[in-house]
Amino acid sequence: GESVGLHLPTLSVQEGDNSIINCAYSNSASDYFIWYKQESGKGPQFIIDIRSNMDKRQGQRVTVLLNKTVKHLSLQIAATQPGDSAVYFCAEDTSGNTPLVFGKGTRLSVIA
Amino acid sequence: GAGVSQSPSNKVTEKGKDVELRCDPISGHTALYWYRQxxxxxxxxxxxxxxxxxxxxxxxxxxxFSAERTGGSVSTLTIQRTQQEDSAVYLCASSLAAGGRYFGPGTRLTVT
Structure with a gap:
């Protein structure tokens, strides 16, 4: 089937290790950020979000860090599992339901 | 299911034909988006x-390209006189007034 992101940056991680996926966003006025996971042949799946009044938010095995000074967003996945293999996109938004601007994506490959 | 649904999942059409893609958002979501990948x-x-x-x-x-949303719920994306460069996965997402966008599985359009 069709593969998502054939020419994307790839991060290879050993199973059980922690993964860090980085994203630089473009608009200093963006105040809402989302990480999505997309597996081949599927739509993007919401993972975690963060608003600009926070610099860290934790979910189950995932943590998002926001550095507004350098317009940088990161997604940390603890104890990476084979099921985490996918393309990960960050997305930024400005004040509500405006169209999200998506980054290019990073392919995470988990080595068992 | 309570997620966003899209139909058809796959569509193959000849160059020059019109196609309609359908999106059923999550019930109660006021915002609906179409993306192309x-x-x-x-x-x-x-x-x-x-x-x-x-x-x-x-x-x-x-x-x-045109789209409509009837009754604040279902949306149809129409592509007239399709071209080969229209081949892509068309993704629909919905959200509440302020929150993460939830994506459907997409419609894979192939124009031959």
């Missing part, structure tokens, strides 16, 4: 509906 690319915004407001059509690539 070409092979190896990120997500490209197409159009956005919010409640009864006029849609934001700023992402539509040409006047061959």
């Amino acid at each position: 070409s092979l190896g690319q990120g997500l490209e915004f197409l159009i956005y509906f919010q409640g009864n407001s006029a849609p934001d059509k700023s992402g539509l690539p040409s006047d061959r």
Whole structure:
């Protein structure tokens, strides 16, 4: 089937290790950020979000860090599992339901 | 299921024909978005509906593309006189007034 992101940056991680996926966003006025996971042949799946009044938010095995000074967003996945293999996109938004601007994506490959 | 659904899942059409793609958003979500994802690319915004407001059509690539949302719920994306460059996965997402966008599985369109 069709593969998502054939020419994307790839991060290879050993199973059980922690993964860090980085994203630089473009608009200093963006105040809402989302990480999505997309597996081949599927739509993007919401993972975690963060608003600009926070610099860290934790979910189950995932943590998002926001550095507004350098317009940088990161997604940390603890104890990476084979099921985490996918393309990960960050997305930024400005004040509500405006169209999200998506980054290019990073392919995470988990080595068992 | 309570997620966003899209139909058909796959559509193969001949160049020059018209196609209609359907999106059923999550019940109660006031905002609906259409995106396009070409092979190896990120997500490209197409159009956005919010409640009864006029849609934001700023992402539509040409006047061959149009979309409507009936009764604040179901949306149809229409592509007239399809071209080979229209081949892509068309993704629909919905959201509440302020929150993460939840994506459907997409419709894979192939123009031959």
